[in-house]
Amino acid sequence: QVQLDESGGGVVQAGGSLRLSCVVSGGTFSSYAMAWFRQAPGKEREFVAAITWGAVGTYYGDSVKGRFTISRDNPQNTVYLQMNNLKPEDTAVYYCAARRGGVHARTPTTYDYWGQGTQVTVSS
Numbered sequence: 022q023v024q025l026d027e028s029g030g031g032v033v034q035a036g037g038s039l040r041l042s043c044v045v046s047g048g049t050f051s052s053y054a055m056a057w058f059r060q061a062p063g064k065e066r067e068f069v070a071a072i073t074w075g076a077v078g079t080y081y082g083d084s085v086k087g088r089f090t091i092s093r094d095n096p097q098n099t100v101y102l103q104m105n106n107l108k109p110e111d112t113a114v115y116y117c118a119a120r121r122g123g124v125h126a127r128t129p130t131t132y133d134y135w136g137q138g139t140q141v142t143v144s145s
Contacts, residue, residue: 024047026136055117058116060138071126111141112142
């Protein structure tokens with residue numbers, strides 16, 4: 022059974038930084054495309070960033086481009102999301118997701134495995 026465990030969320034002031042981590046167990050991490058999504062109260066789940074299986078390609082949502090960086094460490098079965106210059110509108114639950122086949126996508130329904138989420142709160 023594939024399991025995704027996120028960590029690193031918390032409360033930060035606007036302009037601050039956080040780094041989220043997601044450890045994948047029970048599957049073949051190196052073959053998955055990995056992504057981060059977020060969901061704020063009353064809103065749909067939003068694509069944040071994705072990275073292909075070999076880290077050749079990275080992709081970002083328009084609202085985070087230039088501020089967030091996704092990376093992965095295949096030997097450690099871990100994907101990261103470095104978030105800089107955080108804004109109050111970044112407040113949400115952040116979810117890690119894995120997609121078989123290694124190719125990224127921006128649609129949540131195309132991902133096969135999900136973590137439980139980690140809360141990020143940015144105060145103004």
